[in-house]
Amino acid sequence: MQNTIPKRIFDFLKDLPPFTLLGKERLMDISEQVVVQYKKRGETIFRQGDEPEAYFYIVHEGAVHLLNQREGEGDVLVDECDEGDLFGIRPLLAEEPYALTAVAKEECLLYAIPTANFPQIMEENPKVALYLASTFAVEARPKALPVHKNYSLSGEIGNQEAESLVEVQSIERSKQPITCSAETSIKEAALIMSEKEVGSIIIVDGKQQPIGIVTDKDFRMKVVTGRFALEESIRQIMSSPVITARSDLSMADVQIKMIRHKINHLCLTENGEDNSAVIGVISEHDLMVMQGNNPAILIREMKRSTEVREMKRIRIRAEELLEKYLDQEVSISYITNIMSEINDALIVRAIELSMKELETKGKTKPQVDFCWMALGSEGRREQLLRTDQDSALVFSDVPSSDYEAVKAYFLDLASQVTDKLNECGFDYCPADMMASNPQWCLSLQEWKAQFSKWIHSPTPKAVLHSTIFFDFRPVFGNFSLAESLTEHIFSDLDQQSLFMTYLAKNAVGKPPPLTFFRNFVVEKSGEHKDEFDIKARAMMPLTDAARVLILHARQGKINNTFRRFEELADLDPNNKELFEQAADAYEILMRYRALQGLKNKDTGRYLKPSDLSKMERLNLRNSFKPIGELQTLIATRFQVMYVR
Template sequence: MTNTIAARIADFLSDYPPFSLLEKKQLYSIAAEVRVNYYEQGKAIFLKGEKVHEYFYIVHKGAVDLQKVNEKEEPETIDKCDEGDVFGLRPLFAKENYQINAITDEESIIYAIPLKEFKPLAISNSQVGNFLMESFASNTRNPYSTEHRGKLFTEDEEISFKQEALFDLQPIPMVKKMVTVSPETSIQEAATLMSEKRVGSVIVVEDDKPVGILTDLDFREFIGTGKLSIDCAVNKIMNSPVICYSKGITIAQAQLTMMKHDINHICITKDGTPNTKVKGIVSEHDLMVSQGNNPSVLMKAIKRARSTKKLKKIRSKILFLLQGYLKNNIPLTHISKIMFELNDATIKRTIKRCVDKMEGPPPVNFAWMSLGSQGRKEQLLHTDQDNALVFADVPEEKLEETRAYYLKLATKVTKRLNIIGYEFCPAEMMARNPKYCLSLSEWKDQFSRWVTTSGSEEILLCQIFFDFDISYGDVKLTNSISDHVFEILKGNRHFLNSLAAQALRNPSPLGFFRQFLVEQDGEKKDLFDIKKRGIMPLTDAGRLLILEYRVKNISNTAERFEKLAQLEPKNKELYLACAYSSKALIKFRTKQGLKNKDSGRFINLEDLGKEDKVKLKRCFKTIKEIQELIKLRFEVTYYI
């Protein structure tokens, strides 16, 4: 005979993670053991210091306050749980007593899930275990704590989850039977060896230590062109120093290294440096064999592209690669680096082609600056163009003529970027706008005015331009701008306070009783703006705090918070939380954008499952905490 109560409980649980991740038979077996508890408003389910129960809990109806108790023994609500939220997970992860209170906020029905029956399922199902670990970390106000991560406690020992290896993080096989020669070996001898062994490279060694590498490309460059004789020694044409890694380099590391250094081979040594014995070699061909859809292949295609149409086609392949990375749950840090390099290469190639099409060469050195998400190395999807241009100072009588050249160039570039898929900026914050195509001195004067004026418009412009990254041209020009900016910020507390007030203009996006704040009117009515209410508050906070320390050359939001964690150990936990949340929100937006074939900015919350809402909630708790820190440090209130 069917247990109708257990069936109803199982039906309820099936809508919420982690129970939705269980098989039907497993779910029903758990439901049959669930205890149904009724609590009046204000009743304690457990209190700080109380011995842990043999259950964890999920709200069926009603609401529960999770409270932290401060030094004065005063409770402070740190989270609210409503229908479908799990809490009281400490018995799964730690043997010590409860560290927080769980008090009903209203009349509630709570399901108690027995640990004895549930724990084996959590251990055997990594998805279930990972969800519970994240929920536990969230309830303890530390979503990236490593203290209990990956571990479920049994009576006598810890059991760790097995994590499936991600394909890009797997070691790439190295070739052990490489060909080596001495620096004095003639080019002809080396070429003969390569031909006999049917290899595309030889490693030049001294005392078995790599001092150079020679490839087919070098033969074409120096011998095929007649620059050198085949009787010359290989040390005349070898590439040196050699980029080395130790055994076990991952596909991801190899991809990034080859793209960064524009090389096709990596040498494997005992300790990963050129100072120890050579063990093998990894080539670009090995990468292509290991992974068919390879970023380095796309990078080569970008560099060789001879038309905007071709770059547009490559861009679609980049998005396909992005989908694959997200589907396989590749860490966002790796995804962002790969996507940045490919986006940056696309921009570089576009500018290079446009420079070649101009009537004459650039009159003076210049630099193309990418702003916004691309400047922060956070651009994964197609978003609006945000860019600017700086050119070297010229005599006054040559200024407008020089500007006219670069405005024409910028018009060509932005037009082609638009064709590739980068929409025009609605606010015309692009290099084709005379406001943002300036000489070096003009840019310095502009930043000085913005910083000293400190109106809302100037603060907004500063925020955008503080996140620039050079995409093409003379890095000395952009470095000079950076030096100037940090010089005028020195001791300027008034400006930082104004920046702090602006950083609080979008408070934590959870309204009363954890309801998400959505757009109230207009075309996006009732949709949630994840950029405005989630990503921007963290971006603004990270920028403000890193500027306070006057740290240069870190524009990525997560990396800014990771640096801040080093600079302020007492706030390390919060800063790492912000880094984690920044990456989580960008990844969430990207998934939504790919799913809906748009920018992913506006989300219909009704389309989200409970698990997605729980993940967003954790990030928004972090936003609230970092904004509270800013309020206290800069003595400002929320921006009105």
């Protein structure tokens, strides 16, 4: 038989994660088994508490609301699923009733996909399991991990190994396995469990080897129902043998093992078999928490780190997290938040440690407030990869008699900090735009004078500096110093509008990176000949455009380029669509650059158009579209043709 009809299903699924991760044949098999369901507006698809169905769903057309229906609290909308979104995947991952109710918000066509083959698919392809697990985490805990839907650059980037379960060790430390002997009474075991606040207990023999496990569920099913009395031994109600695993399993492996055996607790033993001693227990709940808490753990560990080596190691783990997030197509706004929190924590820790070190050398901090400011991409909270550092330091005005000593201290501090950041993998700024440079370590008064000079005599160099310095963001110290600098800049801008024109002219200086024939503009010579410079050609024009427009709107606190565009969309409804497109475009470019950088172990700045798939080229090309329009808008608004 021919397969025109399954091919249509296939064509829809092939661009959507996790199907992007599947081979063609496998996906064709799945397409053959799809049931296309029509849902009337307002129809309930499944209800909270219902037993799971044999399908999970993808919205082909229409919209579905996921509701939390708690008694007495009414319905709470947890998520809306639109075309291409996955929902109802609980039956794939847990033998539990639905946690939410799904209702067709409008008339819908759903693709119902049988779950039967998925355990095998997930086993063959751990990334599918990981993706589904993260989507599941979203369903279970609303808005925790917004999964980005529309821009799948491709599923093929990234290595094929399963991500390592970095946190297993910390779990073991924090969670000693709770055990008891087989002769313990049910009542005693229950008391131990409630005292230790655990959901499971491992029954061990004299050698601490696991012979059985009892979970909350066993109590519900076997004791509360009266089938076994409290005085009987725990042996009576335990599940045996215990499913065991080694502690170095990947997260995906654990997930799959649980699915295959239909269990919620996995017992970790020394050699992974049940003939060695118990060293820990991992529950499905632990898995969820781990997935959600990864960044929190990293930030906490960063704050507690005591040496640079440790900071570097944590930052490398953050990069693994970044890779996982990109792979799972988590939204860029979430990723940038997490990564800049981690970067900030690293900078803060570097400053704190440096101050301590100086103190041990007898150099105490003068009683003067200061503020460490991040500039450039870190200032904009967009530094996903460890590119170079840009920073500045501002300190409170001091009597001129103290100035030399105070400045010397802060320069000393700044060099210590930049050295540490360098050791952590952030290169020194080639143009020396760092707080350790005497030019960029200034008192508030000096900084105000410096910005005034740039604003009132906008030489090309001044404009270039301002593109970096205007993205400053306080990271450590007294933030009000940075705020008064912002105020000063705005009042100066009010007096000198010509500066904005120069800044605008700079922003329109780099045309959209497409030639007349819709090909990428590549570098003509040098080390990166025939490569595309994604930073200079596509990202900087957007960054520059966002900066000039947001400065013009006098919005000082928003530094992030796509947030700036989002804010502009709110402020200027006439150009809402363009600004939204620009925000989307910037997110795509950031994602692409990060993927590229991780793949090539570099800054991701240069890429070969010939290496891109058709889909990727199309995606990138689309993201160039708003550049030209933005530049026209800026050129008109700021009358750039009148300045030279």
